[in-house]
Amino acid sequence: MIIKQLTVFLENKTGRLNEVSQLLGNAGINMSAMSLADTSEFGILRMMVSEPEKALSILKDAEFSARLTDVVCLNSPNEPGALARALDILSGEGVFIEYLYAYSMDNRSANIVLKPDNIQKCIEVLQSHKLELVKASDMYKI
Amino acid sequence: MRAVQTERLKETVRRIYHNVASYRQKMQNAGLVPNDIQSIDDLSKLPFTLKTDLRDNYPFGMFTVPMSEIVRIHASSGTTGKPTVVGYTRKDLNSWSEVVTRSLCMAGVHREDIVQVAYGYGLFTGGLGLHYGCENLGASVIPISGGNTEKQLQLMEDFGTTVLACTPSYSLFLAEELEAKGIKKENLKLRVGIFGAEPWTENMRKEIEAKLGIKAIDIYGLSEIIGPGVSCECEHQAGMHIMEDHFVPEIIDPETLQPLPAGEIGELVFTTITKEGIPLIRYRTRDLTRLNYEKCACGRTLVRMEKCKGRSDDMLIIRGVNVFPSQIESVLLEMSETAPHYLLIVEREGNLDTLKLMVEVQEQFFSDEIKVLEALRKKITHKIQSTLGISVDVKLVEPKTIERTAGKAKRVIDNRKL
Numbered sequence: 001m002i003i004k005q006l007t008v009f010l011e012n013k014t015g016r017l018n019e020v021s022q023l024l025g026n027a028g029i030n031m032s033a034m035s036l037a038d039t040s041e042f043g044i045l046r047m048m049v050s051e052p053e054k055a056l057s058i059l060k061d062a063e064f065s066a067r068l069t070d071v072v073c074l075n076s077p078n079e080p081g082a083l084a085r086a087l088d089i090l091s092g093e094g095v096f097i098e099y100l101y102a103y104s105m106d107n108r109s110a111n112i113v114l115k116p117d118n119i120q121k122c123i124e125v126l127q128s129h130k131l132e133l134v135k136a137s138d139m140y141k142i
Numbered sequence: 143m144r145a146v147q148t149e150r151l152k153e154t155v156r157r158i159y160h161n162v163a164s165y166r167q168k169m170q171n172a173g174l175v176p177n178d179i180q181s182i183d184d185l186s187k188l189p190f191t192l193k194t195d196l197r198d199n200y201p202f203g204m205f206t207v208p209m210s211e212i213v214r215i216h217a218s219s220g221t222t223g224k225p226t227v228v229g230y231t232r233k234d235l236n237s238w239s240e241v242v243t244r245s246l247c248m249a250g251v252h253r254e255d256i257v258q259v260a261y262g263y264g265l266f267t268g269g270l271g272l273h274y275g276c277e278n279l280g281a282s283v284i285p286i287s288g289g290n291t292e293k294q295l296q297l298m299e300d301f302g303t304t305v306l307a308c309t310p311s312y313s314l315f316l317a318e319e320l321e322a323k324g325i326k327k328e329n330l331k332l333r334v335g336i337f338g339a340e341p342w343t344e345n346m347r348k349e350i351e352a353k354l355g356i357k358a359i360d361i362y363g364l365s366e367i368i369g370p371g372v373s374c375e376c377e378h379q380a381g382m383h384i385m386e387d388h389f390v391p392e393i394i395d396p397e398t399l400q401p402l403p404a405g406e407i408g409e410l411v412f413t414t415i416t417k418e419g420i421p422l423i424r425y426r427t428r429d430l431t432r433l434n435y436e437k438c439a440c441g442r443t444l445v446r447m448e449k450c451k452g453r454s455d456d457m458l459i460i461r462g463v464n465v466f467p468s469q470i471e472s473v474l475l476e477m478s479e480t481a482p483h484y485l486l487i488v489e490r491e492g493n494l495d496t497l498k499l500m501v502e503v504q505e506q507f508f509s510d511e512i513k514v515l516e517a518l519r520k521k522i523t524h525k526i527q528s529t530l531g532i533s534v535d536v537k538l539v540e541p542k543t544i545e546r547t548a549g550k551a552k553r554v555i556d557n558r559k560l
Contacts, residue, residue: 007510009503011540037512042503042538044512063542065503069510098511115510 001123002070003136004052005113008045009065012038020045023062029055032142033113035101046101048073048113050140070119073134074112074126078104083112086131090116093125105142143443146387147182150415155179155188158421161206164199165191165423185390185413186401190424193226196366201227204420212419217265218365218464225265228365229419235274237416238368241385242275245374248383248440249334249359251305253280256331258298260308260316261339262288267369268339268462272307275371281305288312291319302331309462310335310342310350310358314493317353327355336361338370339462341450343559346493347379360449366425367412373447378439381446388416391445392424393433396454407432409454410447428455456554458488460495463532467553470499473525477518478506485544490558497534499526502541 010016017036024031033048049055052068059066076082083102090097096117104110111134116122126133156176158165168189169175178187196204205212213232217225230238251257257276261268269287276283284297288308294316297303306313313335320327332354338361350358362382363370372389373382384391393408394401402408410427429450437443458465467486474482487498501507501522509515515538523536 005510007508009508009515009538009540011538011543016540039512039516042515044510044515046510063540065505065508065541067505067508067510 001072001127001133001135002119003048003073003113003134003139004068005071005115006047006049006052006055006059007067007069008047008059010036010043010045012040012042017045019062020059020064023058024049024055027054027058029058030142032139033101033103033111035099035113037099046099046113048139048142050142052140069115071113071115072119072122072126073139074114075109075132075134076112078106078108078110082110086112086126089129089131090122090125093121095122095125143386144182147390147415148180150387151182151185151390151413152176152179154413154415154417154421155423157206157418158423162199162204164195164203165189182390185392185424188413188423190399190411190426191422192426193366193428196226197224200224202229204422205229206421207231207418214270216267216270216365216369218267226366231418234368234417234419237388238271238371239274239278241368241371241388242271243278244385245361245371246275246279246281246305246336248374248376248442249336249361250357250377251276251279251281251334251336255281255304255334256284256301257281257305257307257336258284258286258294258301258303260286260288260294260306260312261370267363267365271363271369271371272336276307291316295319295323295325298330298332299325304331305334305336306332306354306356307336309339310337310346311340311461311493311495313337313350313354313358314346317350318493321353327353330355332356334359336374338362340459344449345559349493362447362450364427366420366422367414367427368417372412376438376440376442380438381434381448383438383442383444383446384433386445389414391433391447393431394426396426396428396430404433404435407451410450426454428453428457430454458486458554458556460488460497461532463530465497465530465532469529470526473522473529474501476525477521482507483541483544484553486554488554488556488558495558497532499534499536500539500544501536502544503538504541507538 030050035046037044098115100114102112159176211231212229214230217227259272263269335356335358347358359375361370361374363372373384375382390413392411396409410429412425413423414421430452431448431450434446482504483502485500489496519536526534
């Protein structure tokens, strides 16, 4: 249930994001989701990609600081209140979320990528509440 | 002068040979005994002393008298955490006061003057060095030490300070503060500034002189040799007269280590010939300059050295603090197993030196969480500040951002116009 997220360190300067997307695009790697966290001086790019290991080595070869990070992805109904229910469960069980980003593919459901402080516990809590987690293999197919 | 130097050199060589094992070894390796030194002309036969010798003999191994004879200890920041330690006998303190007094006289300071000593007092030789020289001269000393700008300005105005002794950059800072407070230079009695401990330019001199309405005098010294007062400008401001009856200068080629003819630029080397506590033979200052043996317009024949033109090592002087890039590297090494590439950028903003540090975020540092990276940045900032004693602006950058020449990264960019 653990999904490998591709994480890249970016300085705040023009053209860096283009370079990342070009490198991955040329290698035929698809990006299904991304989020860019920024501070005044640098940014951290987090992505779901079709081939995380390959993407990592491509970026490293191009001298980017990149790594794979373990995250989980929750598939939630695309309806009002669904996210709140999931987050209530997690906080009720003492799982702390470092960051998250979400995207919806259609009208029925949305994917929520979560980076919890304790990933094993997070998975157990979500599963015991019968919430649907996206399998890594399914994620990479997108 | 040569006769005095010869006599004193012979005595110094004997003293060191018989009391400092490490230097005796160096002489023996060169096949020398004290009797081989018969004249000041033999000076170039003697082995050099390096800053590392002082560190290797930390703290008191280079002293040539028992501790009962040492009445004062000073220390300056070291490259690897260990400071450079020097000890003074009572006679050394008297000689030091004497050379500072002479420096002040050359600068036109006299016993009617009120001298505000705004160099730091403490382990640093600046404050106490100037202090005792002024007292010896008979001037009135205000031992205010560094910092506390409000009080500096208040006393300067209320006490009618006539002479200001501090780093040149601090004098400009004080000038700006005076301006900001609306205190006119005409309301002050300042007439002379004794500035040293850091490199400064002729343009800075013009600016200081214009803003404070004073004559800005350059004083030179280093704690290993004695402290401030090794050399100082006279009122003609045409090079710093070296007190060569105490400190014999040479200029060497830092590569070949051979003495250079008079007038050539090279590394300044000093031999102390009157010191008892820690006499040093052919101490390599790493400062680059040249010597002028012509008689000065003031009438003095003491050899003059030009403002230092740079260093023969990678040391930087930032706001009067000695900074070696290796210190930055050791701080970074404490945080990860391999030191990341880094670049130090020194700028002069207004009149204060600023230090920026760019650190490449390589894998060992990288995290997917902003707070971890922010914490890392703060930690590096704090560590460097506490190690160097000066503030630094740390910026995290991508790998390979920092330019490499022939595979080796450039460590320092000094954008100050010195």
